Amino acid sequence: MPNTVLTVEDLSVTFALHDSEVHAVRDMNFTLTESEILAVVGESGSGKSQAFLSIMGLLARNGRATGKAMLGDINLVGMNKSQLDAYRGKDIAMIFQDPMTSLNPSLRVRTQLAEVLVKHRGFDKDKAIRAAIEMLERVGIPEPAKRANAFPHELSGGMRQRVMIAMALLCQPKILIADEPTTALDVTVQAQMLDLFKSLTQDFGTALVLITHDLGVVAGVADRMMVMYGGRAVEKGKVDDLFYDPRHPYTLGLLHSTPHIAHRAARLDPIQGLPPSLEHLPKGCSFNPRCAFRFERCLIERPPLTPTGEGREKACFYEGELSYEKVA
Amino acid sequence: MLGYALRRVLSAIPIALIAVTICFFILRLAPGGPFDGERALPPLVLANLRAHYNLDQPLVVQYFIYIWRLLHGDLGPSMVIEGFSVSRLIAIGFPFTLTLALTAFVIATFVGLVAGMIAAVNQNKWPDYVLVLVVMIGVIIPNFLMAALLQLWFGVYLRWFPAGGWVNGSWMHLVLPVTVLAWPHAARISRLMRGSMIEVLGTNYVRTARSKGIGQRLVLARHAIKPALIPVVSYLGPGLSYLLTGSLAVEQIFGLPGIGKYFITAALNRDYGIVLGTTILYMFIILALNLIVDLVYAWLDPKVRYR
Structure with a gap:
């Protein structure tokens, strides 16, 4: 029986508007085990992204999350940001939809990678940069030492998403949340990216949450899937079961x-x-x-x-x- | 980048020439002259004076004489203050003006940036509202009125600082004039910084930085400030030139020994030499500032490449 890495119980997310509240996610429950790939599927506005942003403490100012997201015996929901900083980036990492805007345009790639290791592993700067270059090589970036010195705008979209993947995996997190990681990429690059996700998460024993609306993506890589509609999960099960029946x-x-x-x-x-x-x-x-x-x-x-x-x-x-x- | 800087310096030459030409003719088109006084001078004296300063020549000839001297680094004589060259008056007054303006600039820029950042991080909470109020006061009240109010309150009623005048090396005398100069500048900078910081804090890359758990301090210091500075930096060049020109009036109000004293009397007396000389000096400063701003861009935004 593989280890459980994340248990989410009764997770709800609400946003306060001027005179009302919107429930983006209601009563979400699921568990994630080591090396597992869970696809979260739904149309735009089904709450699939907000649920995971809330676990990462990245909700917009007017958003509020209730319920539990247990990482071991630590509840990430409602934790204050500075406490959360001990876990995010280290045990739980996230990759975003748009690699073109998700990297800081004014910082070199190596700076953006190395800071994760400096913070969570206590590496000094040189050691962190060397480790970052190794990780860039691992995610399939040619001439990683040269690319590490580049600014994001000097890289293609696929390269940037590889950089994002490298960044998220630097600390070999227990959980990786990928929010529509292939949507903004060319179809040919999408397939490479999915292979990369699959092999790296297997290597590190990382559980992967794949948030997507693309069932082709799900069929290719996921073990289980959760279908969301109107902020709630409406069906859960193994991918094959849900696809065939x-x-x-x-x-x-x-x-x-x-x-x-x-x-x-x-x-x-x-x-x-x-x-x-x-x-x-x-x-x-x-x-x-x-x-x-x-x-x-x-x-x-x-x-x-x-x-x-x-x-x-x-x-x-x-x-x-x-x-x-x-x-x- | 060095080549770029050199080319910018060279391209500044025609700009400078055009500006000098416009200033020269506008000044001459204004009615009156340096020798109009309450009491009319005897015609012979006037003719002699005009001949001495080449004012009897056709305007175009005067223009070329002026440019010729300028190219040799000679700003000409003052036509009202006898025996003083314009360069000498600038040498006497300008260091003080520059000190005053730079002090105000450094303080205001620092205060403005920090205040803008605090307001952005606390968007729509009380520090933000306090800032809006303080900024509004700084922008709305013109500097001569602000000067009078501060003189009255802190100089006359509270007697914290001298209301005016200058004692060599006394920073107490600089507090009120620097405040008057710095306030509107700090206000504009803080507004710009607040706006661009709020925008940057909402970007995807700041969200990425937060997701890495590197802590609020690094998120702000490393990821947010640099891109947020870009619109602010473009204001700094013009901002400093406002301070330098604004300082002329403030010096006059507080009775400080800067170049303002000469410039304002010179403008009223049509002392062509001083007005033109000062304008040219300021023009060069502004051209230099704009060049510096453009070079700072390259550091802030790596997408900017100078060719």
């Missing part, structure tokens, strides 16, 4: 709306309707206005996330068979 209509819709090269269709099949506004979630199940399988109960009561065996969970009252025909 989705049990939540939303998961089915997501899979169905992904184009396949084998079935060349005249038009794509998107999920009907729009993602809900978090300020005005529908009564009952949040997905009910877009669901082809809804019945009366869905309009009144919100389905809780319940285990359905084989390590799977879903939040849906519908127990019949889900068919593509009905979605389309």
Whole structure:
């Protein structure tokens, strides 16, 4: 049984607006084990990024997180920033969506890498730079010593994302959160990047959280997945199970709306309707206005996330068979 | 970068020449002359004086005489203060003016940067509101009124500092004039710094820095300040020139022995030599400042490359 590295319990994130509150994430629960790759999937605004930003203490000023994110016996949620600095960058690291803007344009790559080791490992500057160059080599950057002296604008997008990966892995963290790490990259680079993620996290025993809306990415690398809708997890389970036998209509819709090269269709099949506004979630199940399988109960009561065996969970009252025909 | 600096210096020459030309003719177009007084001079004396200073020549000839002398480093004589060359008056007054303006500049820039940063980090909390108030006072009240208010309050009522005058080497005499000069400058710098700092603190790369757990102090000092300084630095050049020119009026109000005393009387008396000489001096200072600002950019923003 592999070790559990992160246990998230009842994590909720709210944002205070002028005269109201928006619940971006509600009652999120999951565990991460060593070397595991968990994909968190959902449309824009489903709360998938905010949940993990809250664990990293990176919410916007008006955001507030409640619940628990246990790293060993330390709860990262609600911890003050200076205490949190002992863990973030060291035990839990994050890679962001846009490598073009996520590196500081006015600092050399080596400075941005070395400071992590100086802070968390207590290395002196020279030793930290040498270790940083080694890590750059490890993430597949040619001429790492030369690139370390470069400024970010002198590198391509793929190179910059490799630098971000190197930066996040410097301290061999227990957990790596990657928020849409391949979205801003060319398709050819995306595949390389995913391979890199997979091999490095295996080498270091790092658990990887892959936040994405790209099911192709999930299929390629993830072990388990969590589908989010309207701030809540609606289905969880092994990737293969969810892909071959989705049990939540939303998961089915997501899979169905992904184009396949084998079935060349005249038009794509998107999920009907729009993602809900978090300020005005529908009564009952949040997905009910877009669901082809809804019945009366869905309009009144919100389905809780319940285990359905084989390590799977879903939040849906519908127990019949889900068919593509009905979605389309 | 050295080549760039050299080219900038060379390109400043035509700019300087154009500026001198414009100043020369504008000054001459203004009515009156250096020898108009309450009591009209006898025609023969006036003619002699005009001939002595070449004022009887056509304007264009005078212009070329002036440029010719200027190229030899001669700013000409004062036409009102007898026996003094413009260069000598500048040598007497300018060091004091420069000291006053630089003191105000250094203090104001430092205070402005720190205040702007504090306000940005505490955005929409009380330190931010206090700053807005202090800045507003500095920007709204013109320096001559501010000078009078400070003289009255701290010089006359409280008697903390002398209300005016100058005793050699006494910093007490500099407190009020430096405050008057520095306040609006600090106010503008702090506004600029606050704005750009808030912008930088919201960028993705500052979020990345925070995610590394390097601590708030390093996030600010290493990651945020340098990029936030870029818009502020572009204001520093013009800012110092405001201080140098503003200092002329402030010196006059506080009775300080800078170049302001000569410049203001000279402007009123149409003392062409002094007005032009001082203007040219300031022009060179401003050109130099702009060059320095451009070079500092390269350090702040590595994307700037000088060719």
